[in-house]
Amino acid sequence: MLDTSQILTYSAALAVAAAIPGPGMAALVARSVGGGALSGFCLLFGIILGDLTYLSFAVFGLAMVAEHFNGLFQLVRWAAAVYLCYLAWLFWFAEPQAFETDRPVQRKELLSAAVSGLTITLGNPKTIAFYLALLPLVINLESVTPQTWGLMLVPLTALVLLAVGAVYILGAVRIRHLLSSLRAQQRLFRGAAAIMVAAAAAMLIH
Template sequence: MLGTAQILSYITALGLAAAIPGPGMTALVARSVSGGAITGFIMLFGLILGDLIYLSIAVFGLAVIAHTYASLFTLINWAASLYLCWLAWQFWTYQPQAVEIGQKVTKQELASAWLSGLTITLGNPKTIAFYLAILPLIITLDNVSLQIWGMMLVPLTIFVLLSIGAIFILAALRIRHFLTSAEAQRILFRSAGMIMLLAAVGMVVKTL
């Protein structure tokens, strides 16, 4: 079992990593502003799933495989960076529109939000660095069993990310009332686009 010190260290480190603005939380705010709470939380579920995937990779030692098959890992990085570039273009070219509170969203929009959340996390250098480089410094992964992973680390990860993400979503919903001007929306979405582009460039640079 994990000790209290390790648990608190993990919660603190993960909370800080999630709270620092990056591609994931920036996109979450932008989606919540344009689509509302439901869209925001659906995207958050995608973000969390991406984190759980990297957590599993770190815990079960698949990181070793990633380093062994460097070419495959590079290909995945390039694919993720291209997707981030596409998202950056979508945010940059977003056409400001009136913010309608309580507007219904389609299943297609929800599916798109979930997939965006998942792929953004999988292509987020900050997430990769946390689980494959920082996590082993916090927790002795060799001692993590399947039971500890399923009954402690997974619930803790979901709890922390859901809590931090909910704060960002609620803040975005408060902002919606002030984003009635086209210029304010344009600044928000273009800022999100720039962060996406910088993340994509960072991923490409790491593979060179």
């Protein structure tokens, strides 16, 4: 089991890493502005699922497998980078629209938001660096048992990411009226696109 200092250190490090603006949070804000809080939280669910995937990789040593299958790992990196560029293209050319706050959100839109959150996170170099490089410096992964992973790390990770993501979502929803103009929406979407292109470039450089 983790002691109190490890729990606090991990929580603080994860919160800081999550709060730093990146492709995930950029997409979260854009989705929350365009689709409302429910759509934002669905995307956040995908982000959390992606983080838990990399957490599991780190805990169960699957990062070592990636090192032994370097060709496959490089293919995944390129695929993730291409997907980020595709999302950037969608954001860049997205047509700003007037908000309809009372419009019911379709189930397909919510599912799309969750899938986008997952794929963005799996291709996010910041997430990869945190779990596969920084996490071992914070926690002795050799001492982490399946029970510790399931009963402590998984719920702790989900709660921290939920708290940080909720701040972004509620803040975005709160300022929706400031982004009601088409020009403001276009700036937001193109800013998100630029962040995703930068993340894709970072994946291929490192």
